[in-house]
Amino acid sequence: MLYFLVVTEKKSVERQTQWLRGVLDLAVLALLAESGEDYGYTLVRRLDEAGLPGMRPGTLYPLLNRLDSEGLVRSEWRAGSGGPGRKFFQLTGQGRAVLAEQGPLWTEFAENATAVLERGMNS
Amino acid sequence: MLYFLVVTEKKSVERQTQWLRGVLDLAVLALLAESGEDYGYTLVRRLDEAGLPGMRPGTLYPLLNRLDSEGLVRSEWRAGSGGPGRKFFQLTGQGRAVLAEQGPLWTEFAENATAVLERGMNS
């Protein structure tokens, strides 16, 4: 019974991380748009607070570098005030454009998916 | 310029297919809950009508078999009235339980993600 609980809980976590696929990068762009700039470590916290928990460094940092090499963000090393150096990221014009273009598409998709699930659950 | 258009359009499509990860199976369970039973070919159409377009047979059929082997649906071959045989799927109790448990989690996740994106877009 405990085993069952553990398994289903693990499965839920795995599923939620699947859900992040494809929208995590938009979420990061959105957080950068909101704060002007930020670095990886605190972005993890902000994602967590925003209800998108469980981000691992091995997920976020490669993503940030990917966004960088795609030109959606730019990065700059700065000395850390208390702690090691930090790589600050900020949105580029291109990044802002992608966010403006893809954000509404996500909203629409999410609404459609939610509608399907709720119709199914109420039958 | 045309090249650019083609590329960004392709990227959008790619992104939307990423969004399906982890929720496509719930959507299929929901459609089966709604209709009692159904088979692959028409599920593609129903997904399309529900705003989750572009499903390929190479995606849906393996998914249905996965759900079958996980015990979330059960399947039965029946002769097709006009056309080849059809493999009908219907929800099991376990499938219904998974839908009831995971569906609300999706709703919550989708709302959180949407909120983050919208805060980002309005700043």
Added chain:
DNA sequence: TTTACTATTTGGCGAGACAAACTAGTATGT
């Protein structure tokens, strides 16, 4: 018998998320 529509199967590919281990700078308590 050719064409078109319906229906399912199979195989290979690739993006990206994970876990885990690693490097390192700073701060705190003893």
Added chain:
DNA sequence: ACATACTAGTTTGTCTCGCCAAATAGTAAA
């Protein structure tokens, strides 16, 4: 001085799942 803990970022190998393409086949209409 030393151990410990916290902050910060990197690297590597593995796995899932959705994609594309192509094969297989039954039925129906021309």
